[in-house]
Amino acid sequence: xxxxLLLILFTAAFAAAASVPMIIIPLIISPKKPxxxxxxxxxxxxxxxxxxxxxxxMQYYAYLLMxxxxxxxxxxxxxxxxxxxxxxxxxxxxxxxxxxxxxVPLGFTLxxxxxxxxW
Amino acid sequence: MALIRNLLEFLIRIAILVVIIIIxxxxxxxxxxxxxxxxxxxxxxxxxxxxxxxxxxxKLMDTDLFRITVxxxxxxxxxxxxxxxxxxxxxxxxxxxRVGPLYAGRFEGILQPIAxxxxxxxxxxxxxxxVDRFFYILAPLLTxxxxxxxxxxxxxxDKWVIARSDVGVLVIFAVLGFFPITALMAAWSSNSRYPLxxxxxxxxxxxxxxxxxxxxxxxxxxxxxxxxxxDIVRVQSSVWFILLAPVSAIVFLVCALxxxxxxxxxxxxxxxxxxxxxxxxxGGMNFGLILGIAVYIKLYVLSALFTLLFLGGWLGPAFLPPxxxxxxxxxxxxxxxxxxxxxxxxxxxxxxxxxxxxRYLILALLNLLVAALVVLSGFSLR
Numbered sequence: 001x002x003x004x005l006l007l008i009l010f011t012a013a014f015a016a017a018a019s020v021p022m023i024i025i026p027l028i029i030s031p032k033k034p035x036x037x038x039x040x041x042x043x044x045x046x047x048x049x050x051x052x053x054x055x056x057x058m059q060y061y062a063y064l065l066m067x068x069x070x071x072x073x074x075x076x077x078x079x080x081x082x083x084x085x086x087x088x089x090x091x092x093x094x095x096x097x098x099x100x101x102x103x104v105p106l107g108f109t110l111x112x113x114x115x116x117x118x119w
Numbered sequence: 120m121a122l123i124r125n126l127l128e129f130l131i132r133i134a135i136l137v138v139i140i141i142i143x144x145x146x147x148x149x150x151x152x153x154x155x156x157x158x159x160x161x162x163x164x165x166x167x168x169x170x171x172x173x174x175x176x177x178k179l180m181d182t183d184l185f186r187i188t189v190x191x192x193x194x195x196x197x198x199x200x201x202x203x204x205x206x207x208x209x210x211x212x213x214x215x216x217r218v219g220p221l222y223a224g225r226f227e228g229i230l231q232p233i234a235x236x237x238x239x240x241x242x243x244x245x246x247x248x249x250v251d252r253f254f255y256i257l258a259p260l261l262t263x264x265x266x267x268x269x270x271x272x273x274x275x276x277d278k279w280v281i282a283r284s285d286v287g288v289l290v291i292f293a294v295l296g297f298f299p300i301t302a303l304m305a306a307w308s309s310n311s312r313y314p315l316x317x318x319x320x321x322x323x324x325x326x327x328x329x330x331x332x333x334x335x336x337x338x339x340x341x342x343x344x345x346x347x348x349x350d351i352v353r354v355q356s357s358v359w360f361i362l363l364a365p366v367s368a369i370v371f372l373v374c375a376l377x378x379x380x381x382x383x384x385x386x387x388x389x390x391x392x393x394x395x396x397x398x399x400x401x402g403g404m405n406f407g408l409i410l411g412i413a414v415y416i417k418l419y420v421l422s423a424l425f426t427l428l429f430l431g432g433w434l435g436p437a438f439l440p441p442x443x444x445x446x447x448x449x450x451x452x453x454x455x456x457x458x459x460x461x462x463x464x465x466x467x468x469x470x471x472x473x474x475x476x477x478r479y480l481i482l483a484l485l486n487l488l489v490a491a492l493v494v495l496s497g498f499s500l501r
Binding site: 003004005007008009010011012014015016017018019020022023025026027028029030031032033034038039040041042043044048051052053054056060063064066067070071074077078081082084085088089092095096099106109110113114 | 125129132133135136139147183187188192193197239240241242243244245246247248249250256259260263264265266267268270271272281282283284289290307309310311312313314315316319322323326327329330333334337340341344345346394399400403404405407408412468469472473476477480484487488491492494495
C-alpha cells in the first residue's frame with residue numbers, strides 16, 4: 001500500500017510538472033497591454049460596485065448537513081458490502097434498520113429544503 | 120516602427136523561453152534517471168547502438184516512469200481529453216445541423232485541439248486586480264493534479280496499470296471528493312459575484328450527487344466481493360454487472376453527468392444566468408487548464424470507472440487486444456455522457472438537489488439491497 005500511495009503521488013506530481021509550464025509560457029510570450037477596465041472583475045459590462053465576497057442565503061444548508069451523515073454511512077456500507085458473506089442475513093436486517101433510521105432525517109431535510117417561505 | 124518593435128519584443132520572449140527549456144530538459148532527464156536508477160540499468164552504449172534500440176525501448180516500457188508519463192498516465196489521458204473535446208464539438212455540431220470546427224487540419228478540423236492550445240498560450244493573461252492571486256493561480260493547477268491522481272489507479276488492462284491498489288474504488292472516490300474544494304477555491308479567490316454564486320452551486324451539486332454515485336458503485340463491489348478494480352473486472356468474465364445491477368448503472372451515469380457539471384446539470388456554469396459560473400474570471404491558459412484538460416480527464420476517469428464496474432473492463436472477443444476493448448468501451452460511455460448536451464434543457468437548482476436525495480439515493484440503496492439479497496441467497500460468480 002505504501003508504494004501504491006507513492007505511485008499515485010508521483011502521477012500527481014508529473015501532472016503538476018506538465019501543467020506549470022502551461023502557466024509560465026503565457027507569462028513570457030503573451031503581449032501585455034493592461035488597461036483599467038480589463039483588470040476589473042466581470043459584471044456584465046457594469047462597473048462593479050461593492051465587495052465581491054458578499055453574504056449569501058445558504059438555503060440548501062440542510063443538504064450539506066445531510067452529506068456529512070450520509071458520507072459516513074456510505075463508507076460504513078462499503079465495509080458491510082465487503083464482509084456480506086460473514087455477517088449473513090442478520091447483518092442484512094441490521095443494515096436495513098440503519099438505513100431506515102437515516103431516511104427519517106432525510107425526509108425532514110427534504111421537507112425543510114422545500115419550504116420556500118422561510119428563506 | 121511599432122510593428123518592428125513588437126516583433127523584436129516577441130522574438131526576445133521566444134528566445135528567453137528557449138533558453139529556459141534548454142536549461143530545464145537536462146535537469147528533468149537527470150531527475151528521471153534518478154527515479155529509474157535502481158530498477159533500470161541504463162548504459163550509454165544502449166542509446167548509441169542501433170541493434171539494442173528495441174531491447175532498450177521494451178525495457179523502458181516496463182518501468183514505472185513510462186507508465187506514469189505515457190501510457191495509462193498523463194500523456195494518454197491528455198490525448199484522450201483532446202480527442203474527446205474535438206469529438207464533442209463535432210458531434211454536437213452534427214446533431215444541431217452545424218458544421219463545427221472545419222479549417223484546422225483540412226479534414227473536418229482535426230487539428231483544432233492543437234490550434235486551441237496555441238491560441239490560449241499566446242493570449243494576453245488578464246488577471247483582475249481584486250483576486251487573491253495565490254489561490255487564483257493554484258485552483259486550475261490543483262484541478263488538473265487531482266484529476267490526474269485519479270487516473271493512477273485505473274487499470275487499462277491487468278498489465279497496464281500505474282498503482283495496483285487493493286482499494287481502487289475508494290481511492291477514486293476519495294480523489295473525486297476534492298473537486299468541490301477546488302471549485303470553491305476558484306470561486307472564492309476570484310472575489311467576484313458570478314463566480315461565488317456558481318461556486319456555491321457547484322459545491323451543493325457535487326456534494327449531493329456524490330452519495331448516489333458512491334452507493335451505485337457499491338452494487339458491483341458487493342457482487343465481486345472486492346474493492347480491487349482488477350478483481351472486479353476478472354469476476355465479470357461470465358456476465359457483466361450492468362445486467363445484474365441495471366438500476367445502479369443508470370444512477371451512476373446520471374450522477375456522473377451531475378459530477379461533471381454537464382447539461383442537463385450544468386447549473387454552476389449556466390450561461391444565461393451566471394455568465395460562466397465559477398470560471399467567469401479565468402482567461403487564457405488558466406481557463407484552458409480547467410475546461411480543456413481537467414474536466415475531460417475527469418470525464419475519462421468516470422467513463423473508465425463505469426466501464427470497469429459495469430461493462431467488463433478490458434474483457435472482449437480475443438481477435439482484438441484487450442487495451443482496444445477498454446478504450447472502445449470507455450469512448451462509447453464518454454459519447455453517452457456527451458450526447459445529453461445536444462438534447463436536454465437545464466434543470467432548476469432546487470429540483471436538481473431534491474432529485475438527487477429523493478430519487479437517485481433511494482434507487483441506489485434499493486439496488487444495493489437487492490444485490491446484497493442475491494449474494495446472500497448463495498449466488499456467486501467466482
